[in-house]
Structure formats: structure tokens, C-alpha cells
Amino acid sequence: MIRTGEQYRESIRDGRAVYVNGEKVRDVPTHPMFRPLVDIRARIYDMAHDPAHAEVMTLTQDGQVNAVGNALPYTQDDWWAKRRATDEVLNTVGGIVTRVGDETVGEMWSLHDGADVLAEIDPQFARNIERHIQEVLRGDPFHVSANTDPKGDRSKAPQDQDPDMLLHVVKESDAGIVVRGAKYETAAAYANQAFTKPTIANWGSESMSDYAVGFICDLGSPGLKFICRTGFAGRAPAEDYPLANKFDEVDTIVIFDNVLIPWENVLFYRHTRAATFIRATLHRYSAFAFVQRNLKLADMMIGAALFNARQTGLEKQQAVQEKLSQLAVYREGINAHLTASIALGERSPSGLMMPNQSLLYTGRVLACSQLHEMMHIARELCGGQICVTPDAASFSHPETAPWMEKYYSINDDWVAEDRRKLLAFARDMLNSDYAGHRLTFQLFAQAPPFAHLAAVYRNFDWDGPLAFVKDAAGLSDRVLGGRTLTPDDSGVTKWSDPKTRNAAE
Incomplete structure (x- = not known):
């Protein structure tokens, strides 16, 4: 139990x-x-x-x-x-x-x-x-x-x-x-x-x-x-x-x-x-839960960046909207890979349900390889105050608290304490020692980047692009070494002889 x-x-x-x-x-x-x-x-x-x-x-x-x-x-x-x-x-x-x-x-x-x-x-x-x-x-x-x-x-x-x-x-x-x-x-x-x-x-x-x-x-x-x-x-x-x-x-x-x-x-x-x-x-199953964490990190970056933009009235600027959209595209790219890997799941040799391997591994590359760029966009959107804001003790000390209240309160909705908390959260997520460790961890925790790409190479279905270009260019069967590519019952193009295909791979 x-x-x-x-x-x-x-x-x-x-x-x-x-x-x-x-x-x-x-x-x-x-x-x-x-x-x-x-x-x-x-x-x-x-x-x-x-x-x-x-x-x-x-x-x-x-x-x-x-x-x-x-x-x-x-x-x-x-x-x-x-x-x-x-x-x-x-x-x-x-x-x-x-x-x-x-x-x-x-x-x-x-x-x-x-x-x-x-x-x-x-x-x-x-x-x-x-x-x-x-x-x-x-x-x-x-x-x-x-x-x-x-x-x-x-x-x-x-x-x-x-x-x-x-x-x-x-x-x-x-x-x-x-x-x-x-x-x-x-x-x-x-x-x-x-x-x-x-x-x-x-x-x-x-x-x-x-x-x-x-x-x-x-x-x-x-x-x-x-x-x-x-x-x-x-x-x-x-x-x-x-x-x-x-x-x-x-x-x-x-x-x-x-x-x-x-x-x-x-x-x-x-x-x-x-x-x-x-x-x-090793990661044919575990990569799913790993990549799901990147999705949550994307949500955290979007939330922190959007709150910072809204509280200072910058959300309506086109340049800000474009950067927020870049974060959204990154987030939805991860979401799409996770969702599609379930929807197009495939059977493992022992009969388990695997997330679609090509979609899962390409999603992992997307999530890990672009994370540093997304963190930098989030930094820009949060602004320089995440690296210069005084610590919490300055907001409570009787001699400095009034000044912190004056310069960090924006309006009735965003008072100094809430703004301090948001900036501290963003700083810790994007700029701190912990943030650097998290970035490196996401890059290497399941394997180094070259291994991520090697997993994609092993699991991507190369047959479809080969068949399409062969027919579109009018190439002979000789370019496939005498092998043929035909669609199976589900319409997916495969080598006609699985043994031959395995040997070719």
C-alpha cells in the first residue's frame, strides 16, 4: 500500500x-x-x-x-x-x-x-x-x-x-x-x-x-x-x-x-x-515526465513576465506583446509534443503504451535547446529591477520601509509588498545561482544535448520523406538500393520488408 x-x-x-x-x-x-x-x-x-x-x-x-x-x-x-x-x-x-x-x-x-x-x-x-x-x-x-x-x-x-x-x-x-x-x-x-x-x-x-x-x-x-x-x-x-x-x-x-x-x-x-x-x-518513458517539467517552467516564466508587464502598463506595447508571444509559442510547442505523443502513442515490444517516440524526443530537444533563450526573453520582460531590487529586510526596516513603499507601490492593485514578492520570484527563477543550476540541470539531467539528438535520429521515421522525394523527383528504385517503400494499412510509409529495413537501419 x-x-x-x-x-x-x-x-x-x-x-x-x-x-x-x-x-x-x-x-x-x-x-x-x-x-x-x-x-x-x-x-x-x-x-x-x-x-x-x-x-x-x-x-x-x-x-x-x-x-x-x-x-x-x-x-x-x-x-x-x-x-x-x-x-x-x-x-x-x-x-x-x-x-x-x-x-x-x-x-x-x-x-x-x-x-x-x-x-x-x-x-x-x-x-x-x-x-x-x-x-x-x-x-x-x-x-x-x-x-x-x-x-x-x-x-x-x-x-x-x-x-x-x-x-x-x-x-x-x-x-x-x-x-x-x-x-x-x-x-x-x-x-x-x-x-x-x-x-x-x-x-x-x-x-x-x-x-x-x-x-x-x-x-x-x-x-x-x-x-x-x-x-x-x-x-x-x-x-x-x-x-x-x-x-x-x-x-x-x-x-x-x-x-x-x-x-x-x-x-x-x-x-x-x-x-x-x-x-x-532508457528515456522512452521517463522523458515524458521530464519534458512536462519544462512546460511548467514555461508557465512560470510567462506568468512572471506578464505580471511585470501588466503592472507597469507595458502590456499594450507591440514589442512586449511580441516577446510574450515568443514565450507562448515555446510553451505551446512543448504542450503540442506532449499531447501528440499520447494521442499517437505506440506499442512497445512488451505491449506497454509508449508515448510516440519521435514526437517525445523532438519535444525534449525543443524544450531543452530553447530554454536559455526563453529565460533571456523573460528577463527582458521582467526588466532590470529583478537584479537591482533591495532585499526584503529593506522593505521592513523602519528607516527604509517608507522609501520602499513610495518607489515600489504602483497603484492600489500593486502595492510595494506584492511587487517585491514578484521581483524576488522572477530573480530567483531567472538570475540566481538556483536559476543557473536549473538551466544546466534541464540541459544535462537526462543526457547531454548530443544524446538528445541521437535519440531523435534513432526514432524519427525517415521513410516518409524518402518516399515523397523519390516519387516527386521521379527517381528510380535504385536510389533505395533495390528496396521499396509502400504505405501500410494506416497510410504510414514503411520499408516493404521489415527485415530489410532493419538491416538498412
């Missing part, structure tokens, strides 16, 4: 070794750097029990109430339900949190699709992924993702430098495998488990590589150490930085110092084909 927020808090009081800002953390749930996100994740758990949210946040299967975000998607309606649940969370907490489970759990469904690949290595591996998917659904852990290694010198193979630069297996036993290395994991210090798998790197050219390993890691396991970057929470007053103090998802380098992974948690091992498969398909 779905856990409560308090059950989640207790679950991460497991003696884990967490370090931040030069100190060892005594209690993760109450530490000022972690508490804001722990409280939000606990709030998400409690929403499932709250009558005001439960209908959107939960579903009943086999007599058990489960979280919508954890459920395998079989229909388009399942994806609409997931989208509604994510919106419910973001609207309720009043900001954007990404690594809270609904995004990261989707990565395991890709291995569900690759059960035949896992069974090639060991049938037990295929059974393991099915069991873990059910355990996530029934047990409701806080599940995150572990991808990126330190990597070291990328011009060298991992075997030719310190071998721990990429996570690898150092020993096998009857109990399981023992691994060494490190992974960067957002939210790991306050999560329950992580799907740990190879990074985008050379994990060894041998077909049976110790670096080609994937497993579910219990984040309370002995031998793990969590070394976190200093968070933004508490650096400055929340009145001046309302987003940084509440929504900073702390990133961690997780040290695996000879950590035992039981065999029942191993999903693949010493098989580069499985590693290649998971890297190619």
Missing part, C-alpha cells in the same frame, strides 16, 4: 553516511539542506491519502491502492492520468521538483521491454526486473536514477586508468556481486533505492565486461557514502529567494566502496548488449 510521508521520513533514517558542506549529517530529514525536499516528497506521499488529491494521485489494482506514477502504462488514458498526477503535484507544492519518482521509475520499464535481452544472459535477470517493477508499485519506495560516473580521462579505456572511474564489479559470490566506483545521483541522499546502470561511455570493448552492469541499489546498503554539493536552501532569506529555499534538489556523488548487490537485485551483468540496449531506450 502507499506509504505516508512520515513512513518515508523514517525509511531514510537508516544510518547512511551523508556529507554536505564539510559535515557529516546526523539526521537527513531535519537537516536544513535536505529538509525542504524531504518535506515535499513526504507531502507527495500524503497527497495520496488526502481526499482532496487521492482520486488524481492513486489507482486501485488487484484490491490495492497504488501511486499513479508507479503504474505501468498500457493505454493512452494511463498517460493522461500520469500527466494529471504530475500537474497536481507541481500545482500543489507551487514549483518544480523533478527527481521525485514519477520520472525516474519509467527507466525500469525500458528493461521490462528488453526482457528477451536479459533472458539471453540469465532468465533470472528477466524475472528480477519484473519483480522489482511490482515491488515499486506495491511498496512505493522513493526511486531515483544513477547514471553518470566520474569517467576520468575519456581518451582512455576504463581498464587503462584507475578502474574505479567507472562503476564495475570486483567480485562475485553466492550472495551477489560486489561493486566499486561512484555515481552522480540527484536526490540519492534522501531516496530509498536507485536504478544503477552504465553511463554513456566506453564500458569496455569485451562482450563480457565488468563495467556492463545494471542493478537496483538499496541506498541504505553498507559501504555507500553520499557526498553532496552544498544546497541553496538557507544561503539567503526565503523572502528573497523563494524557489532556491524550497525546490533545490540536492545532487550527490555516491561512493560505492565494495558494496554488495544481492543477486535478486542484479538486472544484467557482463553483457554489453544489455548495456547498449538500456542506454538506447
Whole structure:
């Protein structure tokens, strides 16, 4: 059954070794750097029990109430339900949190699709992924993702430098495998488990590589150490930085110092084909929830910019309207890709409903590649006051408050305190350390830009443009190497021989 927020808090009081800002953390749930996100994740758990949210946040299967975000998607309606649940969370907490489970759990469904690949290595591996998917659904852990290694010198193979630069297996036993290395994991210090798998790197050219390993890691396991970057929470007053103090998802380098992974948690091992498969398909589901966050960020930028334009009477200027329209086009472009990816969803190899892969991945490129430009437009619309406005204390100090009231009150509708709050919100979203971190996170969190484009290349249907140009230009079949392109029953142009098409690809 779905856990409560308090059950989640207790679950991460497991003696884990967490370090931040030069100190060892005594209690993760109450530490000022972690508490804001722990409280939000606990709030998400409690929403499932709250009558005001439960209908959107939960579903009943086999007599058990489960979280919508954890459920395998079989229909388009399942994806609409997931989208509604994510919106419910973001609207309720009043900001954007990404690594809270609904995004990261989707990565395991890709291995569900690759059960035949896992069974090639060991049938037990295929059974393991099915069991873990059910355990996530029934047990409701806080599940995150572990991808990126330190990597070291990328011009060298991992075997030719310190071998721990990429996570690898150092020993096998009857109990399981023992691994060494490190992974960067957002939210790991306050999560329950992580799907740990190879990074985008050379994990060894041998077909049976110790670096080609994937497993579910219990984040309370002995031998793990969590070394976190200093968070933004508490650096400055929340009145001046309302987003940084509440929504900073702390990133961690997780040290695996000879950590035992039981065999029942191993999903693949010493098989580069499985590693290649998971890297190619990792985001076929999780990209949806990731891109949905960009849609919410677009809404935040539009709202802040439009309020700033309206309160100062600039909304009627054509130049301002044009910039607002650019933000709207960006927002609706993301919305269109998400909506169409559901409407044109496609079946996965295991029978799940995938968002349309080409539309989903092109939507991700649109959302991430244009974000910096949209943030700059929003800065222009908000005006220079977002970088020069004094802090909240100046608005309350008896000697300076009258001046702040005089120069920041615009009319009866926009008094100084509301204007200060709006400018602080916009500054934190667009100009602060947190804003820069959010921009970089959206660019790299699911993979670097070249990998985003590689996913588009692998999933775009190139056949239609080829067929159209072949016929429009009057080209012979020879240009297709003797192959032919014909429309299928639904009118979509495909290679006439699927085997030939696969070989060509």
C-alpha cells in the first residue's frame, strides 16, 4: 500500500553516511539542506491519502491502492492520468521538483521491454526486473536514477586508468556481486533505492565486461557514502529567494566502496548488449515526465513576465506583446509534443503504451535547446529591477520601509509588498545561482544535448520523406538500393520488408 510521508521520513533514517558542506549529517530529514525536499516528497506521499488529491494521485489494482506514477502504462488514458498526477503535484507544492519518482521509475520499464535481452544472459535477470517493477508499485519506495560516473580521462579505456572511474564489479559470490566506483545521483541522499546502470561511455570493448552492469541499489546498503554539493536552501532569506529555499534538489556523488548487490537485485551483468540496449531506450518513458517539467517552467516564466508587464502598463506595447508571444509559442510547442505523443502513442515490444517516440524526443530537444533563450526573453520582460531590487529586510526596516513603499507601490492593485514578492520570484527563477543550476540541470539531467539528438535520429521515421522525394523527383528504385517503400494499412510509409529495413537501419 502507499506509504505516508512520515513512513518515508523514517525509511531514510537508516544510518547512511551523508556529507554536505564539510559535515557529516546526523539526521537527513531535519537537516536544513535536505529538509525542504524531504518535506515535499513526504507531502507527495500524503497527497495520496488526502481526499482532496487521492482520486488524481492513486489507482486501485488487484484490491490495492497504488501511486499513479508507479503504474505501468498500457493505454493512452494511463498517460493522461500520469500527466494529471504530475500537474497536481507541481500545482500543489507551487514549483518544480523533478527527481521525485514519477520520472525516474519509467527507466525500469525500458528493461521490462528488453526482457528477451536479459533472458539471453540469465532468465533470472528477466524475472528480477519484473519483480522489482511490482515491488515499486506495491511498496512505493522513493526511486531515483544513477547514471553518470566520474569517467576520468575519456581518451582512455576504463581498464587503462584507475578502474574505479567507472562503476564495475570486483567480485562475485553466492550472495551477489560486489561493486566499486561512484555515481552522480540527484536526490540519492534522501531516496530509498536507485536504478544503477552504465553511463554513456566506453564500458569496455569485451562482450563480457565488468563495467556492463545494471542493478537496483538499496541506498541504505553498507559501504555507500553520499557526498553532496552544498544546497541553496538557507544561503539567503526565503523572502528573497523563494524557489532556491524550497525546490533545490540536492545532487550527490555516491561512493560505492565494495558494496554488495544481492543477486535478486542484479538486472544484467557482463553483457554489453544489455548495456547498449538500456542506454538506447532508457528515456522512452521517463522523458515524458521530464519534458512536462519544462512546460511548467514555461508557465512560470510567462506568468512572471506578464505580471511585470501588466503592472507597469507595458502590456499594450507591440514589442512586449511580441516577446510574450515568443514565450507562448515555446510553451505551446512543448504542450503540442506532449499531447501528440499520447494521442499517437505506440506499442512497445512488451505491449506497454509508449508515448510516440519521435514526437517525445523532438519535444525534449525543443524544450531543452530553447530554454536559455526563453529565460533571456523573460528577463527582458521582467526588466532590470529583478537584479537591482533591495532585499526584503529593506522593505521592513523602519528607516527604509517608507522609501520602499513610495518607489515600489504602483497603484492600489500593486502595492510595494506584492511587487517585491514578484521581483524576488522572477530573480530567483531567472538570475540566481538556483536559476543557473536549473538551466544546466534541464540541459544535462537526462543526457547531454548530443544524446538528445541521437535519440531523435534513432526514432524519427525517415521513410516518409524518402518516399515523397523519390516519387516527386521521379527517381528510380535504385536510389533505395533495390528496396521499396509502400504505405501500410494506416497510410504510414514503411520499408516493404521489415527485415530489410532493419538491416538498412
